[in-house]
Amino acid sequence: MSEVPAYYGGEPVRETVLGYGSQSITDREKEAVLEALEGDYITRGPTVDEFEARVADMVGVEHAVATTSGTTALHLAGKAAGFGRGDDVITTPLTFVSTAHTATYNDATPVFADIDPHRRTLDPNAVREQVTEDTVGLVPMHYSGHPADIDGLLEVADEYDLTVIWDACHAFGGSWRGEAIGAQRDMAVFSFHPVKNITTGEGGMIVTDDDELAERCRRLRSFDMEYSPDGHDDEPWYQVSEDVGYNYNVTDLQAALGLAQLDRLEEFKQRRDEIIAQYDEALAGIDGVRTPPEPLESDPMYHLYAVEVNEEFGCDRKTFVNAMHAENIGVQVHYVPLHYHPHLQTEFGYERGMFPETERVYEGLVSLPLHAEMTDEDVYDVVTAIETLSDSHRE
Ligand SMILES: Cc1ncc(COP(=O)(O)O)c(C=O)c1O
Known part of the structure; x- marks a missing residue:
């Protein structure tokens, strides 16, 4: 080993690049995906249902809705919350751009508030200063997995009746006061990108205890389609889209990978x-x-x-x-x-x-x-x- 840093002309400490993040895939994951490939559904099917149920159970909430990424999960959560044109949504500037897309994808305005430098997450006092009559939501992010000031932020949300969507993309698998991160109201979002705590290749999840928000997210994930509209019982083909929805469906292959990762x-x-x-x-x-x-x-x-x-x-x-x-x-x-x-x-x-x-x-x-x-x-x-x-x- 050189005493001179490579940057100043010495030999590098190692020959191969060590990435800052990486997935961990074993035969167990490979077998699970192969098995899913043999199934009837290689798109969204029963394995997705099972993956959602496992995550909901682990987090201790009623509902989990799987989507194609953390970004699309934030989009759907914001839309389900009703964020739209003319609305302000307060969030942190120290985050990945997707956090702000909870507002921008829904035509709302992302309003930044400064961070508490100790936690590196939203400072509730700074949030309070940004609240106006247009403010409808709050999107805190648990930077690096370290919980934001959950009490302080919920207090501001209560004071101004804001919907809270926790960007918990960094924080899957952690807990706060014995309760899983993600169990706090109103909704939380995880990412299963390969560098995250578990992976499904690409993937995300919305978790919530709120039946209506969950149902809205499920519908929006799949074209906002009503599969059995009233008055068409004898027309089994009659499926209609009620609003602009999306194709954010995940596949059983991804869910199989996710389930195997959950085991680890x-x-x-x-x-x-x-x-x-x-x-x-x-x-x-x-x-x-x-x-x-x-x-x-x-x-x-x-x-x-x-x-x-x-x-x-x-x-x-x-x-x-x-x-x-x-x-x-x-x-x-x-x-x-x-x-x-x-x-x-x-x-x-x-x-x-x-x-x-x-x-x-x-x-x-x-x-x-x-x-x-x-x-x-x-x-x-x-x-x-x-x-x-x-x-x-x-x-
Ligand atoms: C804080 C945060 N929010 C959202 C996302 C978006 O997640 P995804 O890459 O799954 O779309 C990321 C991804 O890096 C992130 O770090």
């Missing part, structure tokens, strides 16, 4: 927790690297391990990221704040400088590799690369 959820969580503990311990002594916040009253299942690098480290975040890439460590940054995105600036007048806490946190954020297939050696490589870079700034 505990194993995935345990491995992620082990890696996090190793990172926490190894990075505690490195100046200028702030490790992720301690979970409060919760047992999160973390999707990301996002540190904040500051000037004490000896280089800026850009150099840090490029230096890790030179070592073949595939770190990432989550996320470029949404108010920096051109389409949100053009459409809604956002500008840099509007959300100082988000911007300050963003300046230092770096997600280190975290996934269930990582070995102890992989973790060692990441830590060594960071230590070597840190040491090189102190010589």
Whole structure:
């Protein structure tokens, strides 16, 4: 191993690239998908029903509605909630663009509020400041899997009668005060993209206790089709679309993969927790690297391990990221704040400088590799690369 970081001319700490996230697929998943291929339905069928029932049971809610992605789940949840033109929906700027699409896909306006820098999630006081008579909804995001301030945000929602849609795309498998993340009202959305806590290739899920919202999501997922309209009992072909609906149907193949992944959820969580503990311990002594916040009253299942690098480290975040890439460590940054995105600036007048806490946190954020297939050696490589870079700034 070189004492000189690869970025400054040394040898990389490893030869192959270690990605920041990855799926874990075994023979068990492959067999499940092959079996589903033999079934009568390779589109949405009984395996999707079973997958939904398992997730609803796990989360402890009445309903789970599977869709083609976290993004389409957010679209449907927003539409089912009634978000539309002229409505404001408050959300965080420190998230993936899909969170804002809960509003934009439904012609509503995404209104950003700043974050609580400790949790890196929506600050209830900042939310309160953004509420107007047009505000109808709130879309908090559990950044990295760390629960947002659930009590504080529900209090604001109660005060102003807002529908809450939790973007829990990072947080599947975690709990807060003994209750699964996703069980909080009104709806929550998960993503099963390959880097997420479990995967179905692409896929998403809406969970809720509300019968009407669930029914609305189910209908919208499939063309808003009424399959047996009144007065047409003797015309079995007579199916009519009542409004603009979508084809966000998932397949039994994806659901079979999802069910096999659910069987491994505990194993995935345990491995992620082990890696996090190793990172926490190894990075505690490195100046200028702030490790992720301690979970409060919760047992999160973390999707990301996002540190904040500051000037004490000896280089800026850009150099840090490029230096890790030179070592073949595939770190990432989550996320470029949404108010920096051109389409949100053009459409809604956002500008840099509007959300100082988000911007300050963003300046230092770096997600280190975290996934269930990582070995102890992989973790060692990441830590060594960071230590070597840190040491090189102190010589
Ligand atoms: C916070 C958040 N919300 C929503 C999404 C969208 O999920 P999907 O990729 O399944 O559409 C993502 C995906 O990266 C995300 O990170």
